Amino acid sequence: MQRRKFLKGAALAGAGVVGTAASFPAPALAQGLPEVKWRLASSFPKSLDTIYGGAEVVSKRVAEATGGKFSIRAFAAGEIVPGLQVLDAVQNGTVECGHTANYYYVGKDPTFAFDTAIPFGLNGRQQNAWMYHGGGRQLINEFFKEYNCYAIPAGNTGTQMGGWFRKEIKTVEDLKGLKFRIGGFAGQVLTKLGVVPQQIAGGDIYPALEKGTIDAAEWVGPYDDEKLGFNKVAKYYYYPGWWEGGPQLSLMVNINAWNALPAEYKAILEAAGAEANVGMVAKYDALNPGALKKLVGGGTLLRPFPRPVMEACYEAANELYAETCAKNPKFKKIFDSWVKFRDEQVQWFRVAENTFDNLMISASNKKAAKKKT
Numbered sequence: 597m598q599r600r601k602f603l604k605g606a607a608l609a610g611a612g613v614v615g616t617a618a619s620f621p622a623p624a625l626a627q628g629l630p631e632v633k634w635r636l637a638s639s640f641p642k643s644l645d646t647i648y649g650g651a652e653v654v655s656k657r658v659a660e661a662t663g664g665k666f667s668i669r670a671f672a673a674g675e676i677v678p679g680l681q682v683l684d685a686v687q688n689g690t691v692e693c694g695h696t697a698n699y700y701y702v703g704k705d706p707t708f709a710f711d712t713a714i715p716f717g718l719n720g721r722q723q724n725a726w727m728y729h730g731g732g733r734q735l736i737n738e739f740f741k742e743y744n745c746y747a748i749p750a751g752n753t754g755t756q757m758g759g760w761f762r763k764e765i766k767t768v769e770d771l772k773g774l775k776f777r778i779g780g781f782a783g784q785v786l787t788k789l790g791v792v793p794q795q796i797a798g799g800d801i802y803p804a805l806e807k808g809t810i811d812a813a814e815w816v817g818p819y820d821d822e823k824l825g826f827n828k829v830a831k832y833y834y835y836p837g838w839w840e841g842g843p844q845l846s847l848m849v850n851i852n853a854w855n856a857l858p859a860e861y862k863a864i865l866e867a868a869g870a871e872a873n874v875g876m877v878a879k880y881d882a883l884n885p886g887a888l889k890k891l892v893g894g895g896t897l898l899r900p901f902p903r904p905v906m907e908a909c910y911e912a913a914n915e916l917y918a919e920t921c922a923k924n925p926k927f928k929k930i931f932d933s934w935v936k937f938r939d940e941q942v943q944w945f946r947v948a949e950n951t952f953d954n955l956m957i958s959a960s961n962k963k964a965a966k967k968k969t
Contacts, residue, residue, distance in 0.1 A: 629858050634668045634692035636847075639679040639700065641799040642672045644820050646879050650751035650845055650872040651695040657868035658861075666861050668693065679797035683848060687744045692853040695750060697845055699780030700795065704743075706920055707927045709781040710934060711736050711747060713843035715913040717934075720752045720842030720877050722941045727844070730937045735930045746854045748869035751845030751876040756837035757821065758901055759814030760805065760830035765901065768908045777801055777813035781916075782839030788912040798824070805829045817880060818887035833896050838909060845876070 636655065640648040651670040658666050671691075673679030682694035683701050699712035710732070718726060726732040727749055740747050759778070765771065772790030776783075783793025794810050804810045806829045813830070814837055815821050827833070847869045854862070892898055901909075917935075921928040 629662070629665055629860060632666045632857065632861065634666075634853065635676065636668050636670045637676045637682045637685050637691045637694045638670055638672050639682045639694070639696040639797065640673055641679075643823060644798065646820060646876060646883070647751065647753070647798075647816065647845065648672060648695075649879070650876050651847075653872040653875055654695070654750055654847055654865070654868045657871055658864055661864045661868070662861065666864065670695070673797055673799060679799065680795065683743065683745070686848045686850050689744075689850050689852065691850075693847055693849045695845060695847055697779065697843060698747070698848070699843070702781050702784075705926065706781055706784070706924065707739055707930060710930050711740075711844065711846055712780060713840045714781050714917075714934075715785050715839040716910055717841050718938055718941065719945075720754045720844075722938070722945070723752060723842040723844050724749070724873070725941065726934065726937050731933055732937075735933060739926060739930065740848075741851065744851045746849045746851050748847040748849065748866055749844055750847040750869040750872040752873055753816050753840070753843055753845075754877045754880055755842060756840040757814065757817050758834035758837045759812055760821070760826040761812040761832040761834060762830050763811070764832055764899065765834065765905060767902070768905055771905070774812060775810045777804065777810050778839070779814075780839065780843075785839070785909060785913045785916050788915065789908060802826065802829065817884050818891055819880060819883040822887045822891055827891050827894060827896050831895065831897050832899055833891065834899050834901055836901070838901070838906060844873070847872075 636651055638648055638651045640651075642648055648670075655668040655670050658668055673682075676691060677685045679696075680700050682696040683698070683704075685691045686694045697712045699709040699714075701708040713723070717723075723732075727736075733747075733749070736747055759776070763770070768789060771786065773792065774790070775792045775794060776786065777794045777796045778786065778791075779795055783791075783795065786793055794804070796804055796810070796813075798815060801810075801813045801815060802824055805813050805826065813826060815824060815826070821827070821833075847865070849865070857865070888898075917931060921931055
């Protein structure tokens with residue numbers, strides 16, 4: 597009898613919870629915690645659901661985990677500040693946080709590039725390994741303290757394409773005088789080979805390429821590049837983007853805003869960034885194959901960078917790193933940790949990962965050849 601009364605009471609209580617939103621409690625973690633409203637400035641346009649989407653993932657998860665008590669409203673590039681001024685807006689407290697690629701700010705200090713990617717560096721998995729388990733985050737955030745910021749990994753594109761060119765690149769000589777939209781530290785590498793680098797926000801690349809203000813442009817990969825329409829104004833599509841083996845996007849948080857958060861909200865924000873980090877590269881990996889097929893089917897000419905060009909770029913990158921380490925102790929401190937980690941990762945990946953990948957590529961090629969015969 598007592599058991600029947602208990603079950604009846606439990607059923608009525610459950611019906612009340614389902615039947616009225618008012619009776620559904622906020623997540624237990626958020627009960628008794630303050631309401632916090634932040635603004636987030638993105639470096640990316642809303643049309644790019646992948647890369648801009650990282651900010652939306654963070655906003656959504658934070659709100660869900662706190663019952664709306666901690667809300668972050670995302671603004672696309674240009675809505676509060678231009679895409680390449682997100683760091684300044686966060687540093688100055690114009691907004692509480694931003695979603696950006698920190699290699700955009702190498703003009704302030706080349707050390708910023710480590711938080712995104714530097715040429716001939718880590719792939720996406722290796723970047724995560726360095727950040728989460730190789731001391732990368734500690735080194736990066738020690739550097740960012742000087743800029744009144746705290747960084748949380750919140751996205752990765754995976755290895756990018758080498759970009760869109762109006763003419764073929766056959767030799768190193770073809771790079772001389774080339775006006776190339778390229779982000780981060782790679783522009784300084786290519787300057788050594790005669791390239792004239794241009795840093796332009798994503799939404800402004802197409803008109804610059806269309807008008808001939810630039811001769812070539814790189815962005816991310818097939819899915820985004822097709823959305824931006826680069827195939828309409830340049831026909832040669834090169835790979836790989838050796839300057840971006842695994843570029844990371846970061847949630848940049850104003851340090852005062854970060855310090856003011858309750859510990860529970862900090863943990864939720866870190867977890868939301870981690871979800872955006874994993875989800876972004878998964879989405880790109882899912883969508884890029886179909887987009888590339890469509891581009892090639894529409895007349896895009898897919899080309900690998902010639903080996904001599906790649907080797908010249910590799911040598912130029914190493915020269916630049918040596919020069920930068922010699923004059924910038926902040927860069928050198930992170931580079932020494934980073935390069936040791938990279939070299940160990942390359943040796944590990946060649947044992948199992950690369951062997952498996954090469955086997956699958958060979959098997960796939962054989963399968964495709966059989967279908968043609």
